[in-house]
Amino acid sequence: MSYAWMLVPILPILLGIVLAVLFIRIVLSSLPKLQNIGPTEAAAQLFVQVFALYGFAIISVYVILLVGALALYYLIDRRNAHFRRQQQLFTTLGTYLSTRSSAPVSESSLKMSQLAEDSVFEEPDRPAGLWALLYLFVTPIVGIVVAYNLTQDLRKHNERQSDYLQSLLSAFGETGTTPPVIGPYKPRTREPILYVILTAITGGIFWIYWFYTLLKDYNDHFVAQAGVEDLILACLKPKQTTSVCPACSGSAPENSRFCPSCGRPLQM
DSSP states (O other): OOGGGGHHHHHHHHHHHHHHHHHHHHHHHHHHHHHHTOHHHHHHHHHHHHHHHHHHHHHHHHHHHHHHHHHHHHHHHHHHHHHHHHHHHHHHHHHHHHHHOOSOOOHHHHHHHHHHHHHHHHSOOOOHHHHHHHHTTSTTHHHHHHHHHHHHHHHHHHHHHHHHHHHHHHHHHHTTOOOOOOOOOOOOOOOHHHHHHHHHHTTTTHHHHHHHHHHHHHHHHHHHHHHHHHHHHHHHSOOOOEEEOTTTOOEEETTOSBOTTTOOBOOO
């Protein structure tokens, strides 16, 4: 997700500042009218302006809530999509490596199977639409609950993935496949309980940073995971053998009928 979504926690603060400035301006502009047009008419105009400001505030609040609900929906939905994809990857890799291994079921394979099952049962989809709808009526409590769950989910997900990769590398060796060289990925461990406390103590100001961590941590995880998957698939991909063209000495895929360099026939 784009960091433009950082407007979600900032917009309420900006709205509060704008409303305060407009209210003060309305009050100050009404003071001279008390002497010019009389208290009754000045009070009536002040009431109309304040009522219009109130209407503007109500509409603005609901617009901000809609934007926030949409942001929560996207956060939860991409969490669900990634976790489902990860579960499929775990299951597929375990099945594939077990067919490649001639040895009986090893400890690494058992650990991979257990982690794959744990991932399915402990990382179910969270109802993105329901949470987004609740946010419109029970905010900011729902926002904090969603942020807590997303932070906690990613931390457990990273721990499970780290354990799975260790077992996967061992399983690679058991099947005679060269394991990929995966660099260390150490995500920052965040304590959601502490973040809830800090959000309450600061009157919601800390929520801006917390929302930023939700965007950053998930974005970083998706990028790192994509790199890991590319390395794994590169190791599992069959090596393509080549032959040499007798005419130009160029290389061509094995069983090719013609040389891709000079076009001469390779098979008679």
